[in-house]
Amino acid sequence: MRLNKRILRLTACVTVLAVMLIAPSTALRRAQQSFITPDTSVLEIRSNRHARPESGKVAENILGTDGYEKMAENGRLELWYRKEVRGLRVRDKLSGYIWGSIPEDKVDGLNKKWSAVANAICTFEYYDAKYNTTKMSLADSGIKVTEKWSGRGADFSVNLQKQGISFEFSLRLNDDSITLELKDSSIKEKKDYMLKSVYFLPFFGAAKENEIDGYIFIPDGCGALMRFSESSSYISGYSQRVYGQDMGIDQLTHVNDLVSTRPNDYLAESGQITAPVFGVVHGAGCNAVMSVIENGEEYASINATPAGVTTDYSWVTAVFDYRRMYTHTVDKNTGVYRPQAEKNTVNPRITLYFLSGEEASYSGMAVRYRGLLEADSLLPRSSGDSGDIPLGLYVIGAEIADGTLFDYTRTLTDLSQAYDFVERINSDGIADITMVFDGWQKKGINGSDYGTVRFQGSVGTQSDFSGLADKLKSSGGKFYLASNITTANERQISTQKQAALQISKQFAVFSRSNPSAMFANYYVLKVKELFKTIEKYSEKLADFDFYYGQIGYRLYSDYTTNAEYSRSAFAEGITERLASSEQQISLSNPNMYCWKYTSDYFDMPMNNSQYLYETDTVPFLQIVLKGSVDYYAPFANQSGYSSSDILKMIEFGAYPSFIVAHADNYSLQDTPLVDYFSINFDDWYPTLKEVYKEVSSALGRTEGSRITAHTVISEGVVRTDYDNGVSIYVNYMSKDYNTGELTIPASGYLLTEGGAVNEK
DSSP: OHHHHHHHHHHHHHHHHHHHHHOHHHHHHHHHOOOOOOOOHHHHHTSTTSOOOOOOOOOOOOOOOTTOEEEEEOSSEEEEEETTTTEEEEEETTTOOEEOSOSSSSOTTOOHHHHHHHHBSEEEEEEOTTOOEEEEETTSTTEEEEEEEETTEEEEEEEETTTTEEEEEEEEEOSSEEEEEEOGGGOBOOTTOEEEEEEESTTTTOEETTSSSEEEEEOSTTOEEEEOOSOOOOSOOEEEEBTSOOTTTSOOOOOOOSSSSSOGGGSOOOOOBOSOEEEEEETTTTEEEEEEEEEOGGGEEEEEEOTTSSSSEEEEEEEEESOOEEEEEEETTEEEEEEOSSOOOOOOEEEEEEEEGGGSSHHHHHHHHHHHHHHTTOSOOOOOOSSOOOEEEEEEOEEEEOOSSSOEEEESOOHHHHHHHHHHHHHTTOOOEEEEEEOOBTTOTTTSOTTOOOBOTTTOOHHHHHHHHHHHHHTTOEEEEEOOOSEEOTTTSOHHHHBOBOTTSSBOEEEOOOTTOSOOEEEEBOHHHHHHHHHHHHHHTTTSEEEEEGGGTOOOOBOOTTOOBOHHHHHHHHHHHHHHOSSOEEEESOOGGGGGGOSEEESOOOSOOOOTTOOEEOOHHHHHHTTTSEEBOSOGGGTOOSHHHHHHHHHHTOBOEEEEBSSOGGGGTTSTTTTSOOOBHHHHHHHHHHHHHHHHHHHGGGTTOOEEEEEEEETTEEEEEETTSEEEEEEOSSSOEEOSSOEEOTTEEEEEETTEEEEO
C-alpha cells in the first residue's frame, strides 16, 4: 500500500515535468498577457466576514401593557404579567421601552401551538414511552400552573397531570435584570414520560421580519449578528451547543456532505460557542437585552432562528437539555436510538440584562459581559504596557514519518536551529517572542507514547530546552512545551485501557474520511487519564510552562465503567487543576471557564461560521478579553497573511502567529503534518517580519489596555477605541476615506491619541 502511494507520487511528478517541457511557449505567452485586476474590496466588505454600519433608526415601541397586570417593579424595571397566556412584559424605565414576545395572543403566521410557545414564560419538551417528543408551554391545556408573586418576582409550580411530570421555577427581579432558575430537585417524573428540555422566554425580543431595525447577537466564532430581515427560505436556523459537542454522547463521524469526491476533513469546522451569552438589539444605541447563562451552560444550546424558518419571526433562546438521543447498543451489530435514561444535572439559571443607550449594541454587550466576569473574578488582568507586542511562534521539532518498510522519527527542527530562529528575529528588533515547541517528545508528536516526559534526542536534551526557555524569558518572551493530552492515535495508547467510552459503550473517536491520512482515527482520552497526565507534567517537568491546546475547548462526558465523568464534572476538574498549577498554561480557543487560567490564548477566532443567515462578523470575544489575556490570530502562514487579514488583526487587537520548522516543506510528506502545506522558516521569514511590523506599529500603543467600543463608521471603515485614549481607524476599501477631520488611507489604518495622528 505504501509502495503504491510512492509510485503514484512519482508518476504525478513526471507528468507535471512533461507538461512543462512540452509547452513552455504557452506558459510564456500566458505570463506576458496583461490583465486588469478588478477591485474586489467592496465584495469582501459586504460579505458576512465584516460588520455593517448601523442605520441610526430609532426602535419605537411595538408592544404595550394592555391586558397585562403590573406585578413587581424597582427603580429601573417593571414586570407585567398576563395569566391567560402566562406571558411577561418588561418595561425599562430608563428608556420607556417595553420588552416582550409577540404583540397579540394569536398573530398571523403562527398557529395555536406556536402562539402559545411564543407568549409563555416557559416552554418544555418531554419524551413518551415510544421516545416521541412533544413540546408544550405553560399556556397549554392539561397543565396545572400555580404562581406566587411578590415584590421580588414570582415562583411557579408546573404540573403536567397526564404525563406525571412536574417541576418548579422562579423569576427574580434584580437591579437592571431578571433571573429565571429551575432547581433539579423539584423535578418529578413518571416511568413512561421523561423531561427532555426546558426553554425560558424563547420569543423574548423576537421581531417579525424587518419591522424593527435591529439584530440578534450570537457567540458564533468571535461573534455574529443576524440582522432582522424579510422571511427567507432557510432550511434551518442556528443551533449549537455551548462549549461544543459532547464526545461522550454526540456522533463524531459524519457522511461526506461535499458535492465532490473530497473527504469531509477538508471542510472547515463551524465556530464553537466559548461564551454562554447571546442578545437582541432593537435599534442600535437604543435598546437591547443581553442573556447570560449562569448555570447549566454545559448542557445548554443557543438556538437562533431567522424569519422564514417555521415562522415569520426572528428569535433566539437557550435550550437546557436534560436528555439527548443516542444509539443504545443492543448487541455487536444492533443499536436502538433512544434518549438518556438518567437525566443530566442541569439546574438551569439565566439572567437577562436590559441595556439602553451606548450599551445597546454588540459592543456594549461585550463591555458589560466583561464587567460581569471581572466582578466574579473570572478574568485575569494583563500587566502589559505600551510597547512591543508579542509574536507567536509555533515550532515543530520531530514527527513520525511513513517509511517504506518501517516508520521512523523525522527531525524537522533541532534546538540549535530554534536558537537561530530566535537570534534572527531578535536581530531584526523583535524581542517579545512567545514560542510554543511541539515535537519535543521521544518519537515526535504523533509517534510518542501518550503523556511521555522523555525528550527526542535528535531535537535536544531537557537541559537544552531549559536553556532556550531562559533565553526567551530574558528578553521578555515566553516558552511553552506543547502536548496534546486530549486525543491520541492507536499507536500512542492502549485503547482498551486509556480511550474514553461514549454512553453507547463505544470508543469516543474522531475518524477522518481520508484514506491517505497516516492516522485516520484519534481516540478521546479517559478523563482520569487526562487529569493524571496534567499532574505528571506538573511534577516531572515542573520547570516548563505548557501549551495544552485542546483541553480548553474539548468538554466531554466519559462513560467508562467505575470512572464516569459528567460534562460539568470534567469542567470543574480542569479548572481545579489549572488553578492549582504553578506552571503557566496556554490554550487554543478556550471556553470561558478556562479564561482566568489562560496565560496566552492561541487560535483566536477572527470570523463567524459564515452561515447564510449571519450578516456580520463582530469582535465580541476580542472586546471581552483585550487587556486581560494576550490572544493570537490563527497561523498567518496557513492562509491568514493577506492585507485584509493583517488589517483585521489590527482592528480586532490580535497578535500575529506563525507555525514554522527548519526542514523543507517537502519533509512534511508522509507525516501526519502534511496538511500544514508550507511551514519552512526561511520561506516565511520575510513575511513574518512584514506582518509583525504592520501589526506592532498599531497595537504597540494599546498594550495592556481594554477595548471600550467598536464602531463601523462607513462601509469598510471601522474604529476601535481603547481605555487609554487611543483609537485605531481601519479602512478596508481601495480609496482613502475622509471623515471631515481625518483621512484614513486606503487599505490601511490611522491611529489617534490626544490629537496626534499616526498614518499607515
